[in-house]
Each structure stands twice: as C-alpha cells, then as structure tokens.
Amino acid sequence: MSERSKVYQQVLSEIQRLIKEDGYLPGDKLPSERQLSVQLDAARSSVREALRAIELLGIIETRQGEGTYLRDYQTYHAVELLASFVLQDSRIQEELQQAKKVLENYVLSIDSLSDQQLTQLREILADSSLSKEEKHHRFFLVFFKANDNQLLLRIWRLMQDFSENIEQDVYPDQYYCDMLKKYKKTIE
Amino acid sequence: MSERSKVYQQVLSEIQRLIKEDGYLPGDKLPSERQLSVQLDAARSSVREALRAIELLGIIETRQGEGTYLRDYQTYHAVELLASFVLQDSRIQEELQQAKKVLENYVLSIDSLSDQQLTQLREILADSSLSKEEKHHRFFLVFFKANDNQLLLRIWRLMQDFSENIEQDVYPDQYYCDMLKKYKKTIE
DNA sequence: AGTCTTTACTGGTCAGACCAATTAACTATT
DNA sequence: AATAGTTAATTGGTCTGACCAGTAAAGACT
Structure with a gap:
C-alpha cells in the first residue's frame, strides 16, 4: 500500500531519534556509517545518502578518517544554501x-x-x-x-x-x- | 592542495549549472542518474548522494521508473525537516x-x-x-x-x-x- | 619516556548486480 | 484501423563488496 518510505528517509529518522532520545549533542560523534548500516539493517550506500543530505543541511559534519559529528546546526547553514538557489535567478x-x-x-x-x-x-x-x-x-x-x-x-x-x-x-x-x-x- | 571537493558537491554544482545556464525550469526532467554519472565521470552512487541531498531540500522530485524532475523550489520542503531539528529552541x-x-x-x-x-x-x-x-x-x-x-x-x-x-x-x-x-x- | 611503525577504523569512491515501477514499442485481437 | 495485451527498455531504489585515503590507537623500538 505504497508509502514505503525510502531507506534514506528511515535513516534520517534514526538520526533524529538519536538526537532527541539518546541525547546526542553538537560535537558528539555519531555511529560510523558501517555501524549504522548494521543497526538499521540497510546498505551503507543508503546510509550515506541520508548522511550526505543532512550534511548539506549543515546538521552534521564528516571528517574522513575520523567520523561523523553533530554540528551546531543553529548556524543557519541551510539559509545560505536555499538562498543560493533563490538568488540565482532573481x-x-x-x-x-x-x-x-x-x-x-x-x-x-x-x-x-x-x-x-x-x-x-x-x-x-x-x-x-x-x-x-x-x-x-x-x-x-x-x-x-x-x-x-x-x-x-x-x-x-x-x-x-x-x-x-x-x-x-x-x-x-x-x-x-x-x-x-x-x-x-x-x-x- | 586540499579543497578537493567531494563528488557529490560537484554534482550539486552541475545541477545548479543546468538550471542557470541550460535554462532548466520547474517541471523539467533532469538527466537520469546513469547519464549524469557518465556526464560527470562519477559513480552512480555518488550522483545519488547529491540527488538525495537536494531532494531533501525540495529542489528536485524523483519518481521511480519515471525520472528526476525539477520542482518549483519556491516552496521549500526542507524547512519542515530543518524545523524539526532546529525549532525546539524557543x-x-x-x-x-x-x-x-x-x-x-x-x-x-x-x-x-x-x-x-x-x-x-x-x-x-x-x-x-x-x-x-x-x-x-x-x-x-x-x-x-x-x-x-x-x-x-x-x-x-x-x-x-x-x-x-x-x-x-x-x-x-x-x-x-x-x-x-x-x-x-x-x-x- | 619518547619516537617510529604498524594496525585498525573511518569516510570517499567505485563497479556491478538485481529489484520495482513506469514508459515505449510491439503484437495480437477485434 | 483501432484497441487491448504483452514485451522490452528505461529509470529510480537498494544491496554487496571492493579499494583508496585519511586518522588514531596500539605496539615496537630506541
């Protein structure tokens, strides 16, 4: 009956849950991509799609070799991004x-x-x-x-x-x- | 010399370029994922990371079996999501x-x-x-x-x-x- | 103790496979 | 000829497994 949300959206929810329920705070290190893929029973590529999306929103920050960290996402990074699309034609x-x-x-x-x-x-x-x-x-x-x-x-x-x-x-x-x-x- | 931007960011730029220079308009169909991966010389998974990200922003819309379409991104879908992250703070x-x-x-x-x-x-x-x-x-x-x-x-x-x-x-x-x-x- | 090397872990990217849904092309039927 | 039904091609969705590239921790050496 449709509405089977995509995997990357589930991952998204999981990240939100981590923040909301497990009390993750800005600066904290998230589970690794591989670990998340096991935890959520999803392929790593799907996990990455989700991570990349919220990285673009400025919610997380990834450092190769280190890990993925929660950012202080009150810095309105998204505003910039959206504006760059808005402003390009006006x-x-x-x-x-x-x-x-x-x-x-x-x-x-x-x-x-x-x-x-x-x-x-x-x-x-x-x-x-x-x-x-x-x-x-x-x-x-x-x-x-x-x-x-x-x-x-x-x-x-x-x-x-x-x-x-x-x-x-x-x-x-x-x-x-x-x-x-x-x-x-x-x-x- | 560092600053090698990630592939998915390049794809992002390419999409912006398509809109800006090739005159893609809301409703238009973007090149398929496979075609983009050839066009940009990147793996399809990387292309998808980029697409998923801007999908989350509400800039594009994907329909399985059909393709990826530019949305009327004046109504930003992303705000909902960001709101759920950010707006706890009074x-x-x-x-x-x-x-x-x-x-x-x-x-x-x-x-x-x-x-x-x-x-x-x-x-x-x-x-x-x-x-x-x-x-x-x-x-x-x-x-x-x-x-x-x-x-x-x-x-x-x-x-x-x-x-x-x-x-x-x-x-x-x-x-x-x-x-x-x-x-x-x-x-x- | 301090330095160097090795190892394990993490993200970044790639290639290829298969499924699912839609569309287009084709065929058979009326 | 027009329609209906079937098939093939295309597209997104997902998975697996591999390898590279940085980082950090463990171990070995001085």
Whole structure:
C-alpha cells in the first residue's frame, strides 16, 4: 500500500531519534556509517545518502578518517544554501539593495546603545585604514549585534556577500555620523 | 592542495549549472542518474548522494521508473525537516517571528494601494472559509506584491514555511482591519 | 619516556548486480 | 484501423563488496 518510505528517509529518522532520545549533542560523534548500516539493517550506500543530505543541511559534519559529528546546526547553514538557489535567478541588484536597507533600517531603530558600543562606532568611523565597504559592514555589525537576532544578522550578511561584487550605492560619511548623533543624544 | 571537493558537491554544482545556464525550469526532467554519472565521470552512487541531498531540500522530485524532475523550489520542503531539528529552541522561534515582522512591517509602510488591491484585502478578511494562517498569508501577500520586490517576498515566504510548523502568535482580526483603515483613508 | 611503525577504523569512491515501477514499442485481437 | 495485451527498455531504489585515503590507537623500538 505504497508509502514505503525510502531507506534514506528511515535513516534520517534514526538520526533524529538519536538526537532527541539518546541525547546526542553538537560535537558528539555519531555511529560510523558501517555501524549504522548494521543497526538499521540497510546498505551503507543508503546510509550515506541520508548522511550526505543532512550534511548539506549543515546538521552534521564528516571528517574522513575520523567520523561523523553533530554540528551546531543553529548556524543557519541551510539559509545560505536555499538562498543560493533563490538568488540565482532573481539577483536583481535593486531588490537586493532594497532588502538590505529594510534590515539595516530596522536595526537602526533600536532604542539605545551601550557606551561601549558607541565607542566602537566612533572608532570605526575614525579608522581611516578601512575601506568604505569595511566601514559600512562593521558599522552595521554593531547594530545587528546590539539587536541580538542571529537570523537577521545572518540574512544581512548573506546580502552583503551577494552585493559585494556589484557596485554599492555609497553612503556619504555624513550618513553614519548622523546615525551616531541620534544615539549620542539619548545618552547625554 | 586540499579543497578537493567531494563528488557529490560537484554534482550539486552541475545541477545548479543546468538550471542557470541550460535554462532548466520547474517541471523539467533532469538527466537520469546513469547519464549524469557518465556526464560527470562519477559513480552512480555518488550522483545519488547529491540527488538525495537536494531532494531533501525540495529542489528536485524523483519518481521511480519515471525520472528526476525539477520542482518549483519556491516552496521549500526542507524547512519542515530543518524545523524539526532546529525549532525546539524557543529562542530561534522568537528570532524568526521577529525577522518576519521586520519584513511585514516594511511592506505595510507602502504609501498607497490600488482600489483593486483594497478590494482584494477586504475579500480576504471577509472570507470565513480561510484559516487564520491562510488569512495572514494572503493578506500580506497583497502587500508584498504591491511592493514588488521578489527577493523580499521569497525570503518572507521562506520564513512563513518555517514558522508554519511552530505555533503562530496569532494576530487578532482587529489587527488586519486597522491596517486596512489606514489605506482606506488615503483614498477617500 | 619518547619516537617510529604498524594496525585498525573511518569516510570517499567505485563497479556491478538485481529489484520495482513506469514508459515505449510491439503484437495480437477485434 | 483501432484497441487491448504483452514485451522490452528505461529509470529510480537498494544491496554487496571492493579499494583508496585519511586518522588514531596500539605496539615496537630506541
């Protein structure tokens, strides 16, 4: 009656079970491919298909000669991957810039920054050894970190990477200074 | 000199190339596993590892006896899976919700909507056959389309898929009505 | 004790076989 | 000629077993 799920999907479930029930944690070593194939009564090739799939998702990491390890899969590796497919046919620069600005404007709307963060920002702006791009990146990095949303940061970084090759619409230096003033005021 | 990427990663690149350069579209049939293995000079098992991986991502679909087909990968199937791994963590749920709201708030800030779009919105709100989730989705879809940024729309959809698996913080009906009023005013 | 060599284990890849499901080609029947 | 039924070819699904390539642990030597 159909719905006989493929072997590699069963293996997938088993890995999930290991994590959920046997308490495997990031960094832990999973059973070897050969061992899993015995454990699950499946061919090693099938086990590998499953492992390769979740490796692509960034859930595990394999090191030849060592073994297969659980990764800290909260690093949103999948987002990158999916985005690489999404972006390949809609790499329209304007959309990307607009999207980037949406995120940047959002983090700029944070209520207040710590003294330390303000100092950081001033240093970045004062550092003449930095390129325009570097400055932009570091400047907003402070805000993204202040905002403390890893996902947003991750997406923004992705956009940065993608838009690095195309010419950036450059922000004038004044732009950053204006931003700084805003927060300066809230403290003084 | 290291960096010899694994075979299955090469296959992955090849699939991407097919899509990008040879213009494969959703629904198209990919070369068979055996043909790919010849084409890429790799063992069929290696080809399969790659195919299984991107199948898990929802990019392709395989039907025994028929072949392997490109899917409309705008609806990422992988999110379900990843969600089951990742979304236990409540912190990630919060981040996701926050990120989604950033995008939603942005498209809500659009200056004006057409009469037709306003009508659409009213119909969606009035349609009692829609679930809460459906309503939310369609409501914002109008705004995203009005805003005409494919990239933002796709990212938002991705987030929607992700957050569908976890309990949504429900918006009260009043929320949508308030939004509507805002635009009603600009027209009348 | 410290170093070197060997061994065992792990992932990476390959080749070939067979099954299962679908499709296409062909044949026989009407 | 049109249809139905059978056969062959193709495709994915799975398995087995082999060999290579790194790593780490055990053992031997100094």
